[in-house]
Amino acid sequence: MTPQKIRVLIVDDFADTRESIAKLLYFERDIEVVGSAGSGPQGIQTAKDLKPDVILMDINMPGMDGIAATEAIYAELPECEVIMMSVQGEPDYLRRAMLAGAREYLTKPFTGDELAGSIRHVNELVTEKRGRMAAVVKPLPAAPPPVPQPSLPSRVVSVFSPKGGVGKTTVATNLAVALRMATNKKVALVDASLIFGDIGIMLNITTGNSISDLVPNIHAVDIELLDRVLVQHSSGVKVLLAPPRPELAELVAADHLRTVVNLLRSHYDYVVIDTHPNFDDVTLAMLDISDRIVVLTTLEMPAIKNLKLFLEVAEALEYPPEKLLLAINRADSTGGIVAEDIEKNIRVKIAATIVSSGQMMLTAANQGVPVIIAERDSQVSRNLMDLAKQLMTEEDLQAVAARAVEQAKQSREAKPSRGLGKLRFPVLMPFTSKKGGD
Ligand SMILES: Nc1ncnc2c1ncn2[C@@H]1O[C@H](COP(=O)(O)OP(=O)(O)OP(=O)(O)O)[C@@H](O)[C@H]1O
Ligand SMILES: [Mg+2]
Numbered sequence: 001m002t003p004q005k006i007r008v009l010i011v012d013d014f015a016d017t018r019e020s021i022a023k024l025l026y027f028e029r030d031i032e033v034v035g036s037a038g039s040g041p042q043g044i045q046t047a048k049d050l051k052p053d054v055i056l057m058d059i060n061m062p063g064m065d066g067i068a069a070t071e072a073i074y075a076e077l078p079e080c081e082v083i084m085m086s087v088q089g090e091p092d093y094l095r096r097a098m099l100a101g102a103r104e105y106l107t108k109p110f111t112g113d114e115l116a117g118s119i120r121h122v123n124e125l126v127t128e129k130r131g132r133m134a135a136v137v138k139p140l141p142a143a144p145p146p147v148p149q150p151s152l153p154s155r156v157v158s159v160f161s162p163k164g165g166v167g168k169t170t171v172a173t174n175l176a177v178a179l180r181m182a183t184n185k186k187v188a189l190v191d192a193s194l195i196f197g198d199i200g201i202m203l204n205i206t207t208g209n210s211i212s213d214l215v216p217n218i219h220a221v222d223i224e225l226l227d228r229v230l231v232q233h234s235s236g237v238k239v240l241l242a243p244p245r246p247e248l249a250e251l252v253a254a255d256h257l258r259t260v261v262n263l264l265r266s267h268y269d270y271v272v273i274d275t276h277p278n279f280d281d282v283t284l285a286m287l288d289i290s291d292r293i294v295v296l297t298t299l300e301m302p303a304i305k306n307l308k309l310f311l312e313v314a315e316a317l318e319y320p321p322e323k324l325l326l327a328i329n330r331a332d333s334t335g336g337i338v339a340e341d342i343e344k345n346i347r348v349k350i351a352a353t354i355v356s357s358g359q360m361m362l363t364a365a366n367q368g369v370p371v372i373i374a375e376r377d378s379q380v381s382r383n384l385m386d387l388a389k390q391l392m393t394e395e396d397l398q399a400v401a402a403r404a405v406e407q408a409k410q411s412r413e414a415k416p417s418r419g420l421g422k423l424r425f426p427v428l429m430p431f432t433s434k435k436g437g438d
Contacts, residue, residue: 009056011061012038014058017108024111031119057070059093060086081122087108155292157271161296162307170371172274174370176189177233177235183396188271189273194242199239210248308346328353357378360380
């Protein structure tokens with residue numbers, strides 16, 4: 001049996017370019033040009049009709065450009081791969097093309113060998129990806145009872161840092177639990193750090209459910225389906241875990257997560273998202289969709305250098321300044337760098353600081369119990385609760401403040417000889433177990 005040819009679609013607004021690319025590939029025995037299109041929308045439609053293996057996409061087209069067309073194609077045809085083509089001198093396009101999910105980037109003019117080599121390489125990825133997609137589909141767990149509607153509006157909050165290991169997962173997990181504890185509202189926690197997701201470990205959740213379960217049914221996902229995949233933590237926070245294996249993570253696209261977060265947004269009061277320290281398309285989609293971004297850093301030079309870079313990206317993406325909430329983790333471990341100097345240098349106000357508490361955090365992570373539950377009265381928990389308060393709606397904040405006053409009154413009446421006592425943040429959730437996960 002002769003092996004199947006690699007089916008290629010060419011999308012370029014210049015007819016001459018389409019023709020010369022087709023000519024370059026004419027003598028390649030294993031490659032067949034199955035179609036061509038002269039614009040982004042036409043490219044999307046032709047891709048849907050012909051389902052090619054590889055799409056050669058011109059980046060710079062009038063109207064819908066190659067990047068927008070690529071995003072649309074990946075949303076509908078995740079098994080295709082795109083090679084982006086561009087003329088020299090468009091370095092910014094390269095970054096955006098990669099963010100849109102393009103697998104390779106060819107600079108015009110290219111030789112026939114370069115083009116064919118690139119197509120073959122990308123096609124290997126398609127074949128591999130299709131094999132994995134076929135293996136992924138698995139039955140969904142049994143349906144739970146219907147979920148009551150929350151009191152809207154909801155808030156979507158991402159915890160992000162352009163540097164790894166600064167405490168994103170720790171902070172995201174504790175923030176979600178803090179929001180739940182203080183407000184008793186519906187809180188969802190999404191692990192969008194798809195390959196190295198740690199939220200399951202941090203909350204001691206051992207179920208196999210993850211966002212991967214939704215991918216094969218993504219166009220039919222509704223809140224009931226989603227609730228079957230969410231896992232309830234003992235705090236009441238509903239958790240959407242990252243895929244259990246890296247090869248499954250690769251099948252989760254930005255659009256999948258966008259669909260899921262939009263659905264959560266209309267059914268939960270707070271949606272907290274843990275992210276990956278990168279500017280990949282999934283992370284950018286999460287940052288775009290968020291109402292607030294907790295930008296986390298530590299006081300180390302590499303972290304601060306990356307923070308500056310991120311602030312430039314945020315500006316280029318036209319995020320309003322109030323969307324970003326700068327938080328310094330391990331703020332008392334300075335190594336000589338002073339938080340105020342950073343503030344002056346990057347001209348962004350520090351909204352919150354979180355102290356370092358190595359042993360407590362270590363125990364919390366190892367036992368899978370967030371520090372805000374295990375060590376509720378510690379300084380680090382207070383810092384985390386203060387940050388959570390900055391993310392609350394005005395209505396929730398007022399309710400929390402009113403309860404704090406009420407609790408202070410009660411404790412004064414109960415112990416008149418000891419004065420007002422310390423004002424603690426009010427906690428509504430009774431915790432029966434120190435272990436997370438159920
Ligand atoms: N305030 C803190 N005090 C002490 N240790 C902390 C603090 N915050 C986080 N840590 C510790 O720092 C380590 C990294 O934290 P975490 O996994 O939350 O970082 P991350 O930014 O999510 O990392 P990655 O980029 O790999 O996803 C963990 O061991 C965690 O316990
Ligand atoms: Mg993490």
